Amino acid sequence: MTTLPATTQKQLGLVIDLDTCVGCHACVINCKEWNTSGYGTALSDQDPYGANPTGAWLNRIHTFEVLQESQNSGGKPAGQGVGEVIGTAGEARVVHFPKSCLHCEDAPCVTVCPTGASYKRAEDGIVLVDEDMCIGCGLCAWSCAYGAREMDLAAGVMKKCTLCVDRIYNEDLEEVDRQPACVKTCPAGARHFGDLADPMSDVSILVKDRGGFDLMPEQGNKPVNKYLPPRERTSLAASAPMAMPEAPIEADGLLGWVDRLLSGGASSGKGVN
Amino acid sequence: MHPAPSVIAFTTLSGAGYGLAFVLALGHGNPAFTSTKIAWFVALALIAIGLLCSTLHLGNPQRAWRAFSQWRSSWLSREGVMAVLTFVPLTILTGMSVFGDTFHLGLGYVGGIMAAITVYCTAMIYASLRTIPQWHTGWTPACYLMFSMTSGTVLYLSLFGWPAGTQSNDRWVMLAIVFLIVSWGFKFMWSRRALSVGYGDSTMESATGLGHLGKVKLLERPHAMGNYLTNEMAFRVARKHLSKLGWIEIVLGAVVPIVLLAVSSLIGGGFGQFLQVVALMSLMGGLFVERWLFFAVARHAVGLYYGGDEALVPAE
Amino acid sequence: RADIRLSRGSEILGAHDVKLNGPVGEKHSTTCYMCACRCGINVYLKPDENGVKKVRYIEGNRDHPVNKGVLCAKGSAGIMQHYSPARLNAPMKRVGPRGSGEFEEISWEEALTIATDWMEPLKADPKKLAFFTGRDQSQSLTSWWAQQFGTPNYAAHGGFCSVNMAAAGIYTIGGAFWEFGSPDWDRTKMFVMFGVAEDHDSNPIKMGIGKLKKNGGRFVSVNPVRTGYSAVADDWLGIKPGTDGLLILSVIHELFRTQKIDIDYLLRYSNAAFLVIDAPGTAEHGMIARDKDGVELVWDSAKKKAVPHTTKGVAPNLTSAVMATINRKKVAAKPVFMLMAEEYTKAEYAPENIAPRTGIDAATIAGLAAEIARVAFEEEITIEQEWVDMKGEKHDRFIGRPVSMHAMRGISAHSNGFQTCRALHVLQVLIGSVDCPGGFRCKPSYPKPYTAHPKPHAKNAKGTTGPLAGPHLGYPHGPEDLALDADGNALRIDKAFTWDAPLSAHGMMHMVIANAHAGDPYKIDTLFMYMANMAWNSSMNTRGTIEMLTDKDAKGDYIIPHIIYSDAYRSEMVAYADLILPDTTYLERHDCISLLDRPCSEPEAVVDSIRWPVVEPDRDVRGFQSVVLDLGARLGLPGMTNEDGSAKYKDYADYMVNHERKPGIGPLAGYRGEKGDKAGRGAPNPDQLERYKANGSFSMTHLPDEALFFKHANKAYQDFAVDMGFFDAPQPVTFNLYLEVLQKFRLAAQGHGDVQPPDRIRDRVARTFDPLPVWYAPFEGEDLGDRTDNEFPYHALTQRPMAMYHSWGSQNAWLRQIHTKNPLYVPASICDAKGLKDGDWAWVTSWHGKIKVQIARMDAVNADTMWTWNAIGKRRGAWELDKDAPEATKGFLLNHLINELLPPKKDGYRWANSDPITGQAAWYDLRVNIERAPEGEGVSEPVLGHQKRRRPAKEELRYGLEWTK
Numbered sequence A: 001m002t003t004l005p006a007t008t009q010k011q012l013g014l015v016i017d018l019d020t021c022v023g024c025h026a027c028v029i030n031c032k033e034w035n036t037s038g039y040g041t042a043l044s045d046q047d048p049y050g051a052n053p054t055g056a057w058l059n060r061i062h063t064f065e066v067l068q069e070s071q072n073s074g075g076k077p078a079g080q081g082v083g084e085v086i087g088t089a090g091e092a093r094v095v096h097f098p099k100s101c102l103h104c105e106d107a108p109c110v111t112v113c114p115t116g117a118s119y120k121r122a123e124d125g126i127v128l129v130d131e132d133m134c135i136g137c138g139l140c141a142w143s144c145a146y147g148a149r150e151m152d153l154a155a156g157v158m159k160k161c162t163l164c165v166d167r168i169y170n171e172d173l174e175e176v177d178r179q180p181a182c183v184k185t186c187p188a189g190a191r192h193f194g195d196l197a198d199p200m201s202d203v204s205i206l207v208k209d210r211g212g213f214d215l216m217p218e219q220g221n222k223p224v225n226k227y228l229p230p231r232e233r234t235s236l237a238a239s240a241p242m243a244m245p246e247a248p249i250e251a252d253g254l255l256g257w258v259d260r261l262l263s264g265g266a267s268s269g270k271g272v273n
Numbered sequence B: 001m002h003p004a005p006s007v008i009a010f011t012t013l014s015g016a017g018y019g020l021a022f023v024l025a026l027g028h029g030n031p032a033f034t035s036t037k038i039a040w041f042v043a044l045a046l047i048a049i050g051l052l053c054s055t056l057h058l059g060n061p062q063r064a065w066r067a068f069s070q071w072r073s074s075w076l077s078r079e080g081v082m083a084v085l086t087f088v089p090l091t092i093l094t095g096m097s098v099f100g101d102t103f104h105l106g107l108g109y110v111g112g113i114m115a116a117i118t119v120y121c122t123a124m125i126y127a128s129l130r131t132i133p134q135w136h137t138g139w140t141p142a143c144y145l146m147f148s149m150t151s152g153t154v155l156y157l158s159l160f161g162w163p164a165g166t167q168s169n170d171r172w173v174m175l176a177i178v179f180l181i182v183s184w185g186f187k188f189m190w191s192r193r194a195l196s197v198g199y200g201d202s203t204m205e206s207a208t209g210l211g212h213l214g215k216v217k218l219l220e221r222p223h224a225m226g227n228y229l230t231n232e233m234a235f236r237v238a239r240k241h242l243s244k245l246g247w248i249e250i251v252l253g254a255v256v257p258i259v260l261l262a263v264s265s266l267i268g269g270g271f272g273q274f275l276q277v278v279a280l281m282s283l284m285g286g287l288f289v290e291r292w293l294f295f296a297v298a299r300h301a302v303g304l305y306y307g308g309d310e311a312l313v314p315a316e
Numbered sequence C: 001r002a003d004i005r006l007s008r009g010s011e012i013l014g015a016h017d018v019k020l021n022g023p024v025g026e027k028h029s030t031t032c033y034m035c036a037c038r039c040g041i042n043v044y045l046k047p048d049e050n051g052v053k054k055v056r057y058i059e060g061n062r063d064h065p066v067n068k069g070v071l072c073a074k075g076s077a078g079i080m081q082h083y084s085p086a087r088l089n090a091p092m093k094r095v096g097p098r099g100s101g102e103f104e105e106i107s108w109e110e111a112l113t114i115a116t117d118w119m120e121p122l123k124a125d126p127k128k129l130a131f132f133t134g135r136d137q138s139q140s141l142t143s144w145w146a147q148q149f150g151t152p153n154y155a156a157h158g159g160f161c162s163v164n165m166a167a168a169g170i171y172t173i174g175g176a177f178w179e180f181g182s183p184d185w186d187r188t189k190m191f192v193m194f195g196v197a198e199d200h201d202s203n204p205i206k207m208g209i210g211k212l213k214k215n216g217g218r219f220v221s222v223n224p225v226r227t228g229y230s231a232v233a234d235d236w237l238g239i240k241p242g243t244d245g246l247l248i249l250s251v252i253h254e255l256f257r258t259q260k261i262d263i264d265y266l267l268r269y270s271n272a273a274f275l276v277i278d279a280p281g282t283a284e285h286g287m288i289a290r291d292k293d294g295v296e297l298v299w300d301s302a303k304k305k306a307v308p309h310t311t312k313g314v315a316p317n318l319t320s321a322v323m324a325t326i327n328r329k330k331v332a333a334k335p336v337f338m339l340m341a342e343e344y345t346k347a348e349y350a351p352e353n354i355a356p357r358t359g360i361d362a363a364t365i366a367g368l369a370a371e372i373a374r375v376a377f378e379e380e381i382t383i384e385q386e387w388v389d390m391k392g393e394k395h396d397r398f399i400g401r402p403v404s405m406h407a408m409r410g411i412s413a414h415s416n417g418f419q420t421c422r423a424l425h426v427l428q429v430l431i432g433s434v435d436c437p438g439g440f441r442c443k444p445s446y447p448k449p450y451t452a453h454p455k456p457h458a459k460n461a462k463g464t465t466g467p468l469a470g471p472h473l474g475y476p477h478g479p480e481d482l483a484l485d486a487d488g489n490a491l492r493i494d495k496a497f498t499w500d501a502p503l504s505a506h507g508m509m510h511m512v513i514a515n516a517h518a519g520d521p522y523k524i525d526t527l528f529m530y531m532a533n534m535a536w537n538s539s540m541n542t543r544g545t546i547e548m549l550t551d552k553d554a555k556g557d558y559i560i561p562h563i564i565y566s567d568a569y570r571s572e573m574v575a576y577a578d579l580i581l582p583d584t585t586y587l588e589r590h591d592c593i594s595l596l597d598r599p600c601s602e603p604e605a606v607v608d609s610i611r612w613p614v615v616e617p618d619r620d621v622r623g624f625q626s627v628v629l630d631l632g633a634r635l636g637l638p639g640m641t642n643e644d645g646s647a648k649y650k651d652y653a654d655y656m657v658n659h660e661r662k663p664g665i666g667p668l669a670g671y672r673g674e675k676g677d678k679a680g681r682g683a684p685n686p687d688q689l690e691r692y693k694a695n696g697s698f699s700m701t702h703l704p705d706e707a708l709f710f711k712h713a714n715k716a717y718q719d720f721a722v723d724m725g726f727f728d729a730p731q732p733v734t735f736n737l738y739l740e741v742l743q744k745f746r747l748a749a750q751g752h753g754d755v756q757p758p759d760r761i762r763d764r765v766a767r768t769f770d771p772l773p774v775w776y777a778p779f780e781g782e783d784l785g786d787r788t789d790n791e792f793p794y795h796a797l798t799q800r801p802m803a804m805y806h807s808w809g810s811q812n813a814w815l816r817q818i819h820t821k822n823p824l825y826v827p828a829s830i831c832d833a834k835g836l837k838d839g840d841w842a843w844v845t846s847w848h849g850k851i852k853v854q855i856a857r858m859d860a861v862n863a864d865t866m867w868t869w870n871a872i873g874k875r876r877g878a879w880e881l882d883k884d885a886p887e888a889t890k891g892f893l894l895n896h897l898i899n900e901l902l903p904p905k906k907d908g909y910r911w912a913n914s915d916p917i918t919g920q921a922a923w924y925d926l927r928v929n930i931e932r933a934p935e936g937e938g939v940s941e942p943v944l945g946h947q948k949r950r951r952p953a954k955e956e957l958r959y960g961l962e963w964t965k
């Protein structure tokens, strides 16, 4: 195939930290806000004040619940100890899951495009749609396993995350602001932007340290964007056997330790300093 | 996948058109007969109507010409290119028949093969999509090609109205019945696979990468109402409708045509001819349902982000 | 400027040239008001094809101390709010019946004349005017206005919001979570959060959690529901609602048991050593022993006598009952610490005994305590920085216990909320983590002891008219400060500061409509409200509230005769008012976020900020604050009128700059003095607003390095605070482990003193006003008795969606797509027991009402608790939404199930569904049951009429199209 660059000089993309994303949708709305009057045509909304409001978005947050197999049907009877402390040390949990274009290395959305409107840039790997060439056939959206492409119903052209190409190279913006809108706005700092082809970049290091993974590797798209998994949890119960008092309470009464402390004797807990 | 009427119309009509063209292009039908002239014309018309239909679902049909450019990688582009190229020999052959009462076998072979390739390209648009395991199989082009041949043949048969009882009519009826059986056999293989592959190798766990933590389930959609993706790709029919439609498809598309064709060949005459036309209508109806189901049973990977089958609200 | 050419990667088909759209636009910095967090924003304006400047983009202001460049979903959707079709266009006079939404647009002159005509006569009996401002960021203006009018009836929304949190904090540590303090995000190593879905500090909490994660800290969330913040917590404790007090006291039990308490810290900063008189049955019992000058006494172990706690070098006793001679009387007394130890070491607080009631297993409770203690004491951090405390002692360093906590309505919106919030603060003090590195830090002008706050005022300075003697709201020190007349009747319409809610420091806005309707304690004439959707999501018992607003007397007149309301949008409340004063959007007006109000400081810097008209209004609307000043001048109110009767302030901007509360102290603290070089105190500066604008619309004054921690006892800080004008003399805080104020009320209930509660309430006061934190069962469950377990075995809650602000978000084309409707999330176990599955409809009932809703199944939730997103449900036609909008047909309010009163008692009296101490609305005490319902029309119930819309909705929105060409 000639239409995907064999390699790209850079692989710009996002690293999304599922351990930190609180599902606030800031990135979703800021993305829309920036892009509706940015690259390409406006991101339209249909029936915005009506009974079925929908619109074109380049980034969306899904919320998943992850159930341990043992308890995914029915939960445990109420009030039975650990049964209700669902979650300490990894039982049913909720994961907020942001998703936008992953700027795949083997992007099927580019090769299926009949017009050449879809393309992947050789210099940085960004996958874009040239809206002036797009006929709105929708095939690229069909070919994307991640649901990262959405047709703008008003303009009849395909929209997708541009990696804020009109920010990251935009010399009208201050240098610190030359990053995607969603990354800049994310309050929790769960989104990171950088060059994943450079093993020394912050994002590459993050991916390495935190075990960043690909979505649906079996689809063979080689996504550039990576996801960082929720961290391992340790249960509080494991800390339970707290260091026992140095002297048993009985020795000098309930508050003997305080007296000893105040008289400058043995210290435990926290002494006078 | 959401069955779009324009795409259903396109694939079934142009499929029949290409099938008929294929039959004609192999030299069947006396080019001097009016019925042959009409047949050529019908073939071209069906192809053209189908192609027109296919532009209906484009957001910007005025730029459709651009779709010819990416034939090196895109099956859709190849289909477009092939469709246009195929018009050349088929139009010439039509002209030869209509105006010159002649036919050219060499050109016929070229046109016939090109017609088949066009149908193959159409099928490959679907079959090449990894995201939709139901489609991503050799059975998809096999079915498209067979259905095209079958509907072309039945169309040919009903257009010509060979006097029933003649040898050649019986031969064509035999052929049509064989085609019908083979295509539905292919379709049976396709469906059996389709109904069991689900989302293929992909699961909600692989989609989210959270499998190591447990079983993943959708708690909340990103936006409360539907969107382009869910409307287009996260479509699902209720089981009960599925089996009902499955029966309709078989009855209209296979049982009725086979019985009617067989009967037509037994009784012959005008009524036999009429039965062949009914068989054609029934077959086309069956194919519409078949094509609707082709979409409706297909699962797109993106559905996994919207909760997989359990969470997709079935269309009534 | 060169267009940036974006070249195509592959060789075929020529280049895809993409033109950028030039610069983003003109940049103006102001302050967000898509919620109360007050982030700094840059608003970019760009002309459209007609040359009219429109908002192109709103981003977080990187230099702003609150949000440092980030912007939440709501803030990012500001464009859609600003251009919302639901904006009000002009003043309006009601022409249809209340609730119909039928209005006639009128001129401002007519509107202000009507308002003045209604109010002018009330100056003779000012309490007939009730002025309640909901989500008000100008309370220092509005309260001052009400004070000048002379009505005792003023408050903002705190009473139904989170006064438990605020009051418990102020009374205990002189600061509060809420917006008044925050974890030391950069240094904390363990963060424990109770009952927070979002909170006012929206962006800072998210930024903080991000930092904590980056630094490898541990995050524990206690919450029945595991979404949002709880979803990313390292440990999630899915507690049973209303039982956090028990959990916290159990942790305290463990700390006592294992001797993990910062004794030194307690001695220095708390009343742990204060002697409490032990003389049961007397009026002194439980009072703190004081010398004749009123200084609290401690027991000097060395000298064996009671001495003032301020005595130099005293080594106070903490552990023994003593017999002291105080003011020449022999008195038995115990130090506070000993009382605590006696109480909290009881077996009833042991984790294994608490576990069944909280639904959290004993090992987890013990583990929580152990981790808190371990991190606090074993991961101590120090900052090498000399500082001097209020006793003059010099310290070489700040010592930090890096455990921080935060809590909000999950613990405060219960009838036991005040005591639970207090328990939490006491826990913080016990481990020495208040205002230390890595702990919880106050934001200046906090800490400020309750004694430095005003007391409540409900009487006129002179006679029965004219200005009030002082501010309405404050912190009572005892029964003598209640707002009662000589016969013990409530002076205020909301009955704040009465025996029903003695410490209702924020007033009780949620009782106003019910009381005004009942004429109890008296009838009012005009209800004047601002920015509160009282006919809908901010009221309990929404249907009942609507009935009260529309109820008529025998003559056919509305029982509440006049309702004036200021909103910016066509909310539900608009339909129920008679006169509408349309406000601007937040991008069109002057505003000030003042230190006299709810400050927006950071722990290390004093911050205040402004808003200004970045865009001029294109409608006939006016900023409410300017309108209030205008009304004040028309009514001739003191302070707002010149001697010749003309208006003193042209508008709010004029007031912001020139008003002085005290000489040199005005609404804005930055750029004061003629040259604009003074912070805090200084003469008005005519150039002040320009200076703010040039500085991103905020001013920031850093604390000196030696003043950064232990502000409650830090000399450098206290001096700084005096310089800034927070107070006129230093106001160090002694942390009240033991809250004597409560004991005073309790003694009154036990028959001591001049001001005593009515008999019906004595027991309750005696039981709940414990000077040491206690836990008691939430009232709704308790009052229902057997019915609780049999009929209403479950809890139901709401949570704030991060991408919506109460009811405002639904008019916002972008935000509403996220939460177009709200399901009720039901625990899997209940679904299975009741045969419910995703998408089913169900009846949910409480003792008060019933609603029909659609459910969704969920596992990561406390097994007895169902929940939904707050305030998504809308009345049909409100907010200019289609009548079939899912918000109205599928969305719902839980409020229909909650009553402002508890079920009747045996004597027929109905208590408020509130905290007995502060009057905080007990939203989360709700008990419910659930049954499958036939789908029917698939519409949520009840359906409460509909509101007239102005125009059909736009079918398509392509915002920004003009700039993409």
Ligand SMILES: Nc1nc2c(c(=O)[nH]1)N[C@H]1C(S)=C(S)[C@@H](COP(=O)(O)OP(=O)(O)OC[C@H]3O[C@@H](n4cnc5c(=O)[nH]c(N)nc54)[C@H](O)[C@@H]3O)O[C@H]1N2
Binding pocket: C134, C135, C157, C160, C161, C162, C530, C531, C532, C533, C534, C537, C538, C539, C566, C567, C568, C569, C570, C571, C572, C573, C583, C584, C585, C586, C624, C798, C799, C805, C806, C807, C808, C870, C871, C893, C894, C895, C923
């Ligand atoms: N079930 C349930 N009910 C609850 C709660 C809960 O958790 N659960 N929470 C409670 C709490 S804590 C609170 S604070 C209340 C909040 O309840 P409200 O304070 O009533 O909340 P809002 O919906 O924000 O309504 C404020 C009104 O201000 C208007 N407004 C917005 N911007 C402007 C403006 O610029 N100028 C003017 N003049 N008006 C404007 C809006 O249009 C709206 O009508 O809800 C309470 N109700």
Ligand SMILES: Nc1nc2c(c(=O)[nH]1)N[C@H]1C(S)=C(S)[C@@H](COP(=O)(O)OP(=O)(O)OC[C@H]3O[C@@H](n4cnc5c(=O)[nH]c(N)nc54)[C@H](O)[C@@H]3O)O[C@H]1N2
Binding pocket: C035, C074, C161, C162, C194, C195, C196, C197, C198, C199, C200, C201, C202, C222, C223, C224, C225, C239, C240, C241, C242, C243, C244, C408, C409, C410, C411, C414, C797, C798, C799, C800, C801, C802, C803, C804, C805, C806, C867, C870, C924
């Ligand atoms: N985006 C957004 N931000 C807002 C607002 C908004 O409407 N939208 N509103 C603002 C206002 S007015 C306020 S008052 C604040 C409120 O801020 P929050 O207090 O965060 O608001 P709530 O949504 O009431 O969250 C209460 C949380 O406590 C939990 N909870 C309920 N009962 C209990 C209990 O008994 N124990 C424990 N441990 N947890 C419990 C609930 O599950 C929920 O997560 O938010 C402010 N910020």
Ligand code: SF4
Binding pocket: A100, A101, A102, A103, A104, A107, A108, A109, A110, A127, A143, A144, A145, A146, A147, A148, A149, A160, A221, A223
């Ligand atoms: S995520 Fe989808 S749209 Fe983006 S590059 Fe990959 S396949 Fe293409």
Ligand code: SF4
Binding pocket: A112, A113, A114, A115, A116, A117, A118, A129, A133, A134, A135, A136, A137, A138, A139, A140, A141, A157, A158
């Ligand atoms: S929709 Fe546009 S970009 Fe996508 S495949 Fe069709 S022409 Fe290409």
Ligand code: SF4
Binding pocket: A030, A031, A032, A034, A035, A058, A059, A100, A101, A160, A161, A162, A163, A164, A180, A181, A182, A183
């Ligand atoms: S990189 Fe830009 S376009 Fe892509 S999701 Fe983020 S904000 Fe949207």
Ligand code: SF4
Binding pocket: A020, A021, A022, A023, A024, A025, A026, A027, A028, A061, A096, A098, A185, A186, A187, A188, A189, A190, A191
């Ligand atoms: S802004 Fe950040 S925290 Fe919020 S949803 Fe997006 S990625 Fe998650």
Ligand code: SF4
Binding pocket: C032, C033, C034, C035, C036, C037, C038, C039, C067, C070, C071, C072, C073, C074, C075, C076, C202, C203
């Ligand atoms: S938290 Fe969001 S809505 Fe609230 S002030 Fe900040 S940016 Fe605005």
Ligand SMILES: [Mo]
Binding pocket: C160, C161, C162
């Ligand atoms: Mo609130």
